[in-house]
Every structure is written in C-alpha cells, then in structure tokens.
Amino acid sequence: xxxxxxxxxxxxxxxxxxxxxxxxxxxxxxxxxxxxxxxxxxxxxxxxxxxxxxxxxxxxxxxxxxxxxxxxxxxxxxxxxxxxxxxxxxxxxxxxxxxxxxxxxxxxxxxxxxxxxxxxxxxxxxxxxxxxxxxxxxxxxxxxxxxxxxxxxxxxxxxxxxxxxxxxxxxxxxxxxxxxxxxxxxxxxxxxxxxxxxxxxxxxxxxxxxxxxxxxxxxxxxxxxxxxxxxxxxxxxxxxxxxxxxxxxxxxxxxxxxxxxxxxxxxxxxxxxxxxxxxxxxxxxxxxxxxxxxxxxxxxxxxxxxxxxxxxxxxxxxxxxxxxxxxxxxxxxxxxxxxxxxxxxxxxxxxxxxxxxx
Numbered sequence: 001x002x003x004x005x006x007x008x009x010x011x012x013x014x015x016x017x018x019x020x021x022x023x024x025x026x027x028x029x030x031x032x033x034x035x036x037x038x039x040x041x042x043x044x045x046x047x048x049x050x051x052x053x054x055x056x057x058x059x060x061x062x063x064x065x066x067x068x069x070x071x072x073x074x075x076x077x078x079x080x081x082x083x084x085x086x087x088x089x090x091x092x093x094x095x096x097x098x099x100x101x102x103x104x105x106x107x108x109x110x111x112x113x114x115x116x117x118x119x120x121x122x123x124x125x126x127x128x129x130x131x132x133x134x135x136x137x138x139x140x141x142x143x144x145x146x147x148x149x150x151x152x153x154x155x156x157x158x159x160x161x162x163x164x165x166x167x168x169x170x171x172x173x174x175x176x177x178x179x180x181x182x183x184x185x186x187x188x189x190x191x192x193x194x195x196x197x198x199x200x201x202x203x204x205x206x207x208x209x210x211x212x213x214x215x216x217x218x219x220x221x222x223x224x225x226x227x228x229x230x231x232x233x234x235x236x237x238x239x240x241x242x243x244x245x246x247x248x249x250x251x252x253x254x255x256x257x258x259x260x261x262x263x264x265x266x267x268x269x270x271x272x273x274x275x276x277x278x279x280x281x282x283x284x285x286x287x288x289x290x291x292x293x294x295x296x297x298x299x300x301x302x303x304x305x306x307x308x309x310x311x312x313x314x315x316x317x318x319x320x321x322x323x324x325x326x327x328x329x330x331x332x333x334x335x336x337x338x339x340x341x342x343x344x345x346x347x348x349x350x351x352x353x354x355x356x357x358x
Contacts, residue, residue, distance in 0.1 A: 004033070004034050011047050078103050078104070091112075112150055172338075193223070198250070201236060
C-alpha cells in the first residue's frame with residue numbers, strides 16, 4: 001500500500017482545499033493511505049475536527065511565516081515525511097511545490113496546478129513580484145516527478161513550460177445540504193429570475209464589473225444575490241441598486257443556490273472553479289466571463305444547455321440572450337451532466353493511475 005501525503009498551506013472551505021478533500025474522500029483505501037499535512041496557521045477547526053473524526057491522519061504544522069518556513073523549514077519538513085513513511089508527496093500550491101522540489105529523491109513528488117500562474121500571480125502581487133513568483137514556481141515544478149493541471153485551459157498554458165505535464169479536470173463529490181432560507185426571507189418575488197455569485201470580492205473576481213453591468217441590464221423581476229466578502233465590497237455596494245442583495249459570507253451557500261436560477265461570475269482568471277461545479281450540481285444555469293476555464297465548462301456540455309459566457313463588450317447582448325433561452329435550462333439535466341462528467345470519483349480514478357505510474 002502506498003502512503004500519500006497531501007500537502008497544502010491550510011484547509012478551509014472551497015477552492016484547492018475542496019479539491020484536496022475530494023481526492024482524499026474518494027481514494028481507494030485498499031491501495032492508498034492518505035495523510036493530510038497543512039503547513040501554516042489558518043485551518044478551519046470545523047473541517048479538521050470532522051476529518052479527524054472520520055479517521056483521517058492530519059499533521060498541522062502551524063507555521064506563522066511562509067518565508068521563514070521556506071528558508072529554515074526543510075529539514076523539519078523532510079523529517080515529517082520520513083517519520084510517517086510517505087511514498088508520494090502531492091503538493092497543492094507555491095510553498096508545497098517549492099519544498100517538494102528540495103526534499104530529494106527519496107519521495108515521489110506530484111503537483112496539482114490550480115491556476116494560470118501568469119495571470120494569478122501578476123494580478124495578486126504586481127508585475128515584478130508576480131514574475132519572480134512565476135519563475136520560482138516553474139523551477140520547482142520542473143524538479144517534480146509529475147505536474148497535473150486542474151483543467152485543459154491551465155494545461156494549454158503550462159505545457160509550454162512543463163512539456164511532460166498532464167491535465168485532470170477538477171470534480172466534486174455529491175453533497176447534501178439543509179435549506180433554511182427562502183426567497184421571501186430576502187424579499188425576492190417567487191417568480192423572479194435570481195442570479196447568484198458566491199466567492200471573494202477581490203480584484204481578480206471583478207465583482208464590481210458584474211454589479212455595475214447587472215444594474216444596467218436587469219428588468220423588474222431579475223435579482224443578483226452576492227455571497228462573500230472582500231476588499232471590493234464597499235465599491236460593489238456603491239454600484240448596486242435594490243435588485244442587488246448582499247448576503248455576506250455563508251458557510252452553507254448551497255441553500256442559496258436552491259433558490260437561484262443562474263450562477264454568475266465575471267472572474268478574469270480561474271483554474272477550474274469549484275463554485276461553478278457546485279452550482280451545476282445544484283442544477284443552476286451559468287452566466288460566466290469568457291475566460292478559458294469557463295469556456296471549457298460550457299463547451300463540453302454533452303448537449304445540455306448550460307448558459308452563456310460574456311466579454312466586457314457584449315455583456316448586455318449575452319444577458320438578453322440568456323434570458324431568451326431561460327426556458328431551455330433544465331435543472332435536473334444540468335445536475336446529471338455534472339455528476340456524470342465532473343465528479344470527484346472520476347477525477348480521483350485518473351489521479352490513482354498517475355500515482356501507480358510513478
């Protein structure tokens with residue numbers, strides 16, 4: 001049996017954390033034994049407690065400084081891997097990849113590329129610092145045994161820098177949820193069309209652009225529901241009207257998906273959005289910015305009408321096109337498409353083949 005260490009900065013709800021947990025939950029335990037290693041402070045206590053209760057071995061390193069860990073933490077990190085008899089180290093993110101590039105040949109090493117770094121890092125850190133991060137991360141990835149991109153759109157970029165990389169599209173688990181919210185609670189008419197965005201209100205997500213253009217386009221029975229918070233929240237509120245409702249961060253966003261019709265995102269860069277997959281699981285149509293990973297979801301639709309994607313120039317045109325085709329959105333068909341094509345189980349089966357091959 002192979003022991004696999006899944007290494008990530010910290011575990012929270014959503015994003016790469018959700019992908020890691022989906023991998024662990026669906027791993028064939030007759031062939032592989034997972035260990036979760038979190039490097040820094042910031043773990044969700046609820047998630048850690050739940051996973052430990054279910055029997056997952058978790059090592060919380062709890063480091064405070066990423067720089068100090070990168071500079072001085074290698075021997076301690078290697079010792080953790082050795083003491084836990086790890087065979088394969090599967091990193092998720094910049095710091096895990098840099099550390100795994102330096103641990104030597106005693107372990108097989110894999111990385112999942114969760115983003116298009118040339119977009120993400122430059123947006124988050126600025127041009128100069130962003131390019132430095134890109135160069136370091138690319139160097140690290142080239143030292144590993146295998147790099148797996150989370151979508152074809154990420155692969156189409158990364159293959160130019162890491163020729164032997166592959167791609168495996170993200171998938172999510174089937175999930176259940178309790179619904180304790182109604183449209184009446186939010187003062188939304190039952191016959192309204194509700195658009196939903198769930199995520200951070202940060203520069204890369206371009207939520208102000210979404211709010212501003214929705215306000216210009218919406219009719220009397222169309223609403224935009226925004227879940228989340230972030231640095232752009234105040235700007236979004238100044239751009240909003242009474243048809244834009246801010247519900248803040250929600251630990252159970254699915255109950256809001258149940259009362260919505262369309263999931264929307266104007267993000268300028270994504271790897272393969274977990275929020276979009278969760279919305280499809282709930283049967284929502286989509287109205288997404290025209291970026292490669294969003295286009296990948298809509299184009300590979302197996303004959304199911306999922307929705308529309310838009311650019312800065314044609315938001316209004318595509319918005320009206322979506323409303324004209326709203327009757328073609330069949331919620332059960334969308335949910336079945338996600339469960340069949342983009343499930344966590346199908347994702348993990350592909351990763352297992354990679355583990356065996358190295």
